[in-house]
Amino acid sequence: MAKHSANAFTGAKCYGFCTRAGGLLLSEHKYCPDCGAALERRVVAGETRNHWRCTGCGELDYAYPMIVVTCFVAHEDRLLWVQRGIQPRLGAWAIPGGFMESGETLAQAAARELHEESGILLPPEQLQLYMTGTITFINQVYIGFRARVDTDFCDPGTESLDCGFFSQEDCPWDQVAYPEVNDSVLQAYADLETGRFDVWQAEMTEGRYDFWSVAER
Amino acid sequence: MAKHSANAFTGAKCYGFCTRAGGLLLSEHKYCPDCGAALERRVVAGETRNHWRCTGCGELDYAYPMIVVTCFVAHEDRLLWVQRGIQPRLGAWAIPGGFMESGETLAQAAARELHEESGILLPPEQLQLYMTGTITFINQVYIGFRARVDTDFCDPGTESLDCGFFSQEDCPWDQVAYPEVNDSVLQAYADLETGRFDVWQAEMTEGRYDFWSVAER
Numbered sequence: 001m002a003k004h005s006a007n008a009f010t011g012a013k014c015y016g017f018c019t020r021a022g023g024l025l026l027s028e029h030k031y032c033p034d035c036g037a038a039l040e041r042r043v044v045a046g047e048t049r050n051h052w053r054c055t056g057c058g059e060l061d062y063a064y065p066m067i068v069v070t071c072f073v074a075h076e077d078r079l080l081w082v083q084r085g086i087q088p089r090l091g092a093w094a095i096p097g098g099f100m101e102s103g104e105t106l107a108q109a110a111a112r113e114l115h116e117e118s119g120i121l122l123p124p125e126q127l128q129l130y131m132t133g134t135i136t137f138i139n140q141v142y143i144g145f146r147a148r149v150d151t152d153f154c155d156p157g158t159e160s161l162d163c164g165f166f167s168q169e170d171c172p173w174d175q176v177a178y179p180e181v182n183d184s185v186l187q188a189y190a191d192l193e194t195g196r197f198d199v200w201q202a203e204m205t206e207g208r209y210d211f212w213s214v215a216e217r
Numbered sequence: 218m219a220k221h222s223a224n225a226f227t228g229a230k231c232y233g234f235c236t237r238a239g240g241l242l243l244s245e246h247k248y249c250p251d252c253g254a255a256l257e258r259r260v261v262a263g264e265t266r267n268h269w270r271c272t273g274c275g276e277l278d279y280a281y282p283m284i285v286v287t288c289f290v291a292h293e294d295r296l297l298w299v300q301r302g303i304q305p306r307l308g309a310w311a312i313p314g315g316f317m318e319s320g321e322t323l324a325q326a327a328a329r330e331l332h333e334e335s336g337i338l339l340p341p342e343q344l345q346l347y348m349t350g351t352i353t354f355i356n357q358v359y360i361g362f363r364a365r366v367d368t369d370f371c372d373p374g375t376e377s378l379d380c381g382f383f384s385q386e387d388c389p390w391d392q393v394a395y396p397e398v399n400d401s402v403l404q405a406y407a408d409l410e411t412g413r414f415d416v417w418q419a420e421m422t423e424g425r426y427d428f429w430s431v432a433e434r
Binding site (some may be wrong): 029030031032033034035036037038061062063064065066067099100101102103104105106107125128129132134136137139141143199201203205214217 | 246247248249250251252253254255278279280281282283284316317318319320321322323324342345346349351353354356358360416418420422431434
């Protein structure tokens, strides 16, 4: 059923995606973001899992996943890569992407990250939904888009050291920032070759990695 | 390009999805969830938008969207609806769904909500990706899945007052909890009739509503 599957996945815990220096995730909230009082664990009526509740104002606090949007931009058979100009993984290469923020749509977030990291400005409606995925142990959901451009001109701006379009053969595989998600990049190169683009799904947990297309299942 | 589009969308601001009584969203964090000190606005190097920074420990705090997962479960030409047994919209009917939590994949979250609200237990891998969407003004991302079941047996459990499978003609349209997303439900009924299921995308902002399939664009 799954195109790629691996047991006992042994990737690094944080992947460098975490925004906080110590890799602290949303699930580790200790204080209420509304009033600053301490949170306590409790069982909420109707649900048997533990949630957090503020000991001050009584508001409930849940641990939500964060959303990372990525942008697979192709010029002919080459994909856009950016060399990270900020931590984490400064100097390593990645597909453009970053954290979705408030007040933007998924496609707007992906277009913003593309623009910030490569200078390339695309209308969000030109971005096609391409991949969705979860990495459970870092509490992140991935939404990937794809687009084509007519020229390979790009500008690294302030967030990237460099950027450019690379064929599968020429891209800097030994300097990639997140080799754990290389499968999705290889899939994008394969789809560029066939010209057939399905929507792909990925799940990465402590012990399992699955990657499959919506059409397959 | 868009299948449905409307200007000057005038839906209710909160949709009842907000977890906090006052409709307070993640973007309104006032205190650091790590140390409880006050947050201050600041411009982060390399990005011109405002972010928050803790005046105590110095950690950065962003406003992230929350993810709502939903589950369109069909028995023949009927879809599963649940009558909400908890606030908000207690007593109104909805497609099963709820907030994704930490440590689960998108499909696991959808399967959990389905089980909590209807008693129906499906393996997450039987859920097919069906819809993605953003409602920017409440800072929420929607990921919808679809599945088929062989029997229409369900049990409302503790979170629902009732549940059942309804045809498009028979379902309680005058008692739906979130009429703003009726389009997606009507699309699901239409797809059940044709037997052809694409992946759908939706964007709802203050002034715009678009709904289209990946294949269309």
